[in-house]
Amino acid sequence: MLGEYRIEGRRAAEIAASVERAVGAGDLQPGHVLPPMRELAADLGVNPNTVAAAYRTLRERGVIETAGRRGSRVRPKPATTARDHIRVDVPPGVRNVADGNPDPALLPSLAAAFAVAAGRADREPVMYGEAAVDADLARLARADLDADGVPDGPVVVTSGSLDALERVLAAHLKPGDAVAVEDPGWGSLLDLVPALGLRAVPVGVDEEGPDPDDVERALTAGARALIVTSRAQNPTGAAVTARRARALRSVLRTHPETLLIEDDHGHRIVDLPLHPLVGVTHSWAVVRSAAKAYGPDLRLAVLTGDPVTVDRVRGRQRLGPGWVSLLLQRAVVHLWTSDAVDPRAVAAAYGLRREALIAALAERGIAAHGRSGMNVWVPVPDETGAVARLLHAGWAVAPGARFRIGAPPGIRITISTFAPHDVVPMADAVASAIGSMPERRYV
Numbered sequence: 159m160l161g162e163y164r165i166e167g168r169r170a171a172e173i174a175a176s177v178e179r180a181v182g183a184g185d186l187q188p189g190h191v192l193p194p195m196r197e198l199a200a201d202l203g204v205n206p207n208t209v210a211a212a213y214r215t216l217r218e219r220g221v222i223e224t225a226g227r228r229g230s231r232v233r234p235k236p237a238t239t240a241r242d243h244i245r246v247d248v249p250p251g252v253r254n255v256a257d258g259n260p261d262p263a264l265l266p267s268l269a270a271a272f273a274v275a276a277g278r279a280d281r282e283p284v285m286y287g288e289a290a291v292d293a294d295l296a297r298l299a300r301a302d303l304d305a306d307g308v309p310d311g312p313v314v315v316t317s318g319s320l321d322a323l324e325r326v327l328a329a330h331l332k333p334g335d336a337v338a339v340e341d342p343g344w345g346s347l348l349d350l351v352p353a354l355g356l357r358a359v360p361v362g363v364d365e366e367g368p369d370p371d372d373v374e375r376a377l378t379a380g381a382r383a384l385i386v387t388s389r390a391q392n393p394t395g396a397a398v399t400a401r402r403a404r405a406l407r408s409v410l411r412t413h414p415e416t417l418l419i420e421d422d423h424g425h426r427i428v429d430l431p432l433h434p435l436v437g438v439t440h441s442w443a444v445v446r447s448a449a450k451a452y453g454p455d456l457r458l459a460v461l462t463g464d465p466v467t468v469d470r471v472r473g474r475q476r477l478g479p480g481w482v483s484l485l486l487q488r489a490v491v492h493l494w495t496s497d498a499v500d501p502r503a504v505a506a507a508y509g510l511r512r513e514a515l516i517a518a519l520a521e522r523g524i525a526a527h528g529r530s531g532m533n534v535w536v537p538v539p540d541e542t543g544a545v546a547r548l549l550h551a552g553w554a555v556a557p558g559a560r561f562r563i564g565a566p567p568g569i570r571i572t573i574s575t576f577a578p579h580d581v582v583p584m585a586d587a588v589a590s591a592i593g594s595m596p597e598r599r600y601v
Contacts, residue, residue, distance in 0.1 A: 165193070168204055173212035178221055181232055192222060192230045217333040220352035224334060233352055246545060248554040255584070256556040258392065260427070260532060261574040264507060265453050266498035268489065275488035290472070290481035291315050294491045299446070299460040302425075306432040308444050311462040314472050315482045319421055319447040320346055322461045322471075323385065326443045327354055329470035330417045331382055338376035338384040340368055342535070342561040342568065344392045344421075347385065360563040363391065365529045367398035370405040377409070383417035384410070388432055390424030390450070390531025393561045393570035395512065397424065397530040403433035410438045417441045417467075426451035428530040429505035441467050448490055450532070451499050458482060458490055508532050511573040511581075518585035524592060532574040538592055541567035547591035553584060 163185045167173035180186040192198070195213060199206040213230055216222040224230045248254045296313045304310075316322040327337065333355030339348060341360030351358045359381045361372035368386055377384065386406070389397040398406070410416060418439045422432060425446045436442040443463035448456045461471065475481070493499070512528040519526045519536065528534035538544040538558075545557050548569070558568035571584070 165198060165202070167202065167212070168208075170208050170211035170215065173198075173202070173204075173209060174215040174219075177212070177216055178219070181221055186232050188232050188234045190232045192232070194229060214333070218355040220355050223357060245560065246549060246554045246557065252549060252552050252554050253580075254554045255572050255576075256554045256570070258533065258556070258570070258572050259454065259574060260450050261507070264499075264504050264574075265451075266493055268453065268456075268493075271489040271492040271496070271498065272485070274492045275485050278488060279485050284484045288484070290475070292484055292487040292491060294495075295460070295487045298491065298494055300462070302446075303444065303462055306434065308432075308434050308462065309437040309442075311464060312468045312472075314461045314468050314475070315487060316445075316459050316461055316471075316475070317457045317479065317482055318449065319423070319445045319459045320350060321457075322443070322445040322459045323347060323419060323421065324350055324354065325471045325474060326417070326419055326445075326461070326463070326467060327351075327356065327383065329467060329474065330441055331356055335383070336376070336379070336381040338373060338381040339563075340385070340387060340391065340396075341563045341565045342393055342558060343563075344387070344423075345560040348561070348563065358563060360565070362565070363394055363396050365394070365396050365527055366402040367391070367396050368402075368406065370402070370409050373406060374409045374412075377413040377416055381416075383419065385419045385421065386435060388420050388422040388424065388434070389428045389430055390533075392423060392531070393533050393556070393558070393568075394535040395528035395531045395533055397428065397430045398433050398435070400431075400433050403435055406435050407438050410435065414439050415441075418443075420444045422446045423450070424531055426499060426501040427504050427508060427532070429502060429509070430530050436463075440464065443467055448493075451501065451504065452490065452493055456486065456490065458486055508574065511576040514578070514581045515571065515573055515576065515584060518581050519588060522585055522589040524585075524589060528573070532572055534571045534573055535568050536571065536588060536592075537566055537568045539567070541569065544569055544588075544591045548587055551587040551590065553587050 163180050166176045195209040196206050199209045222230050223233050246256055291313060299313050336357045336359045337351050338359045338361050340363045359376045361376050362369040416439045418436055420436055427450050436444055441464055443461055445459055445461050447459040512534055515534050516526045516528055526534050526536045541558050545555060548555050556570040
């Protein structure tokens with residue numbers, strides 16, 4: 159229960175702020191049960207509807223969750239304690255292989271692309287009321303999607319993939335709804351779900367993608383949405399295979415009301431084919447970002463989906479940012495059409511680095527995973543100990559806690575800037591960090 163903390167306020171906003179301050183200060187801990195609405199209303203001398211409005215606000219902000227007759231409680235991982243804070247401070251002299259960034263040497267120069275786009279902007283200034291999506295960008299993006307077997311659908315442009323995911327979830331779901339997410343999975347997404355007032359339901363992942371049995375259990379239990387990373391899954395490097403895609407589509411056919419979102423994280427940086435899942439549910443979306451192949455500062459993603467989903471996203475976007483800069487869109491078009499990036503060469507470079515580290519770890523008796531992309535996931539018996547020992551050895555790796563809900567502990571190693579001479583020292587350091595630790599049991 160609440161212990162010594164007393165919720166205060168006369169208006170809904172004041173009551174919600176009182177609870178949120180207490181959560182931020184640690185006076186209300188994850189799992190603390192809040193008073194029933196009528197009880198708190200009587201205590202504060204306000205209408206129960208006022209408390210109901212305050213609790214609704216707290217749910218929408220991801221601070222509390224409500225479980226029917228069991229009442230409302232502070233979320234186990236409230237949005238005020240983001241996973242992004244679970245990171246290693248990298249001291250001078252320590253090699254940073256924790257950041258998840260692409261290799262700058264494999265990113266294109268942006269100067270020419272923006273010069274071309276700026277020249278057009280000078281000749282044809284963009285004004286209010288013009289189309290929100292550049293016609294050339296829509297045409298090229300749609301052609302790529304068609305080639306990969308993604309069903310036909312309109313195209314909208316968002317400020318990166320996380321922006322797209324937020325807009326699609328908000329277009330269909332309401333606070334309290336459950337979303338099936340990969341575990342381990344992208345930490346930013348695992349933060350976003352509770353921040354929207356939604357409930358994350360973990361599904362296991364292996365090198366072929368999400369586990370179909372876990373997906374079936376999650377959807378049968380009431381999850382209204384499923385988010386799948388098609389390729390270069392963060393942090394494990396999983397990529398959905400043709401066999402796994404068939405199994406997942408079979409599950410989804412029995413749950414046609416599911417909102418299915420595919421984040422094609424590895425577009426233009428992997429050489430594995432896309433095996434789309436979309437098309438078997440009524441509501442769906444596919445997201446592709448320019449960040450990994452062309453640069454993280456290009457805050458641009460292409461989103462397609464069923465007409466209702468895209469129309470809702472487009473309508474809400476009009477009431478917020480309006481559109482993603484046409485200058486930026488046209489710079490990306492130039493990058494695409496000038497072959498500024500060779501996807502095969504990029505995929506091959508990351509593949510060689512991943513495979514070299516995985517092989518070196520295997521020689522030392524350590525299983526590691528990384529079928530695609532720029533990361534290698536290493537299960538460890540003691541995550542905190544492994545991170546600390548590796549830091550002492552001169553390597554900063556990402557703690558698996560940033561990416562896990564209930565999955566076993568692990569560490570993520572970003573191989574994007576690895577040189578051949580880095581592989582053996584890294585593998586030796588991991589072997590030393592894991593081999594010298596007593597195995598622990600996790601219940």
